[in-house]
Amino acid sequence: MSDEMRTDGDRSPTDETRATDDEGTENREFAERMRRYLDYAVLAGLLLLALIAALQFYLNASQTITTWVNPEYRAPFQAAFNLVLLLGAALGVSVQLRRLTSD
Numbered sequence: 001m002s003d004e005m006r007t008d009g010d011r012s013p014t015d016e017t018r019a020t021d022d023e024g025t026e027n028r029e030f031a032e033r034m035r036r037y038l039d040y041a042v043l044a045g046l047l048l049l050a051l052i053a054a055l056q057f058y059l060n061a062s063q064t065i066t067t068w069v070n071p072e073y074r075a076p077f078q079a080a081f082n083l084v085l086l087l088g089a090a091l092g093v094s095v096q097l098r099r100l101t102s103d
Contacts, residue, residue, distance in 0.1 A: 061081060062081075065077055
C-alpha cells in the first residue's frame with residue numbers, strides 16, 4: 001500500500017514509532033525547560049537569601065564597630081571595613097565579567 005492510499009486506520013508500525021518518538025522528545029524538552037525554570041527560581045531565591053544575609057552582616061558589623069571601637073577610631077575603622085568590602089565586590093565583578101566575555 002502506498003503512502004497516498006493509506007488512511008488513518010492503516011498506519012504502519014513505523015508511523016506509530018515516529019509519533020511515539022516525537023511525543024517522547026516533546027515531553028523530554030518540556031521537562032528540561034521546566035527543570036531549567038525551576039533551577040532559575042531556586043537560584044533567585046538563594047540570591048535573595050544571600051542578599052539579606054549580606055545586608056544583615058554589614059549592619060551587624062557596623063554596630064559591632066560602634067560598640068567595640070573607641071569613638072575617635074570609628075570613622076577610619078568603618079572606612080577600612082567598607083574599603084575591604086568594596087575591593088572584594090570589585091574582584092567578584094571582575095571575575096564574572098571575564099567569565100561572561102570569554103564565552
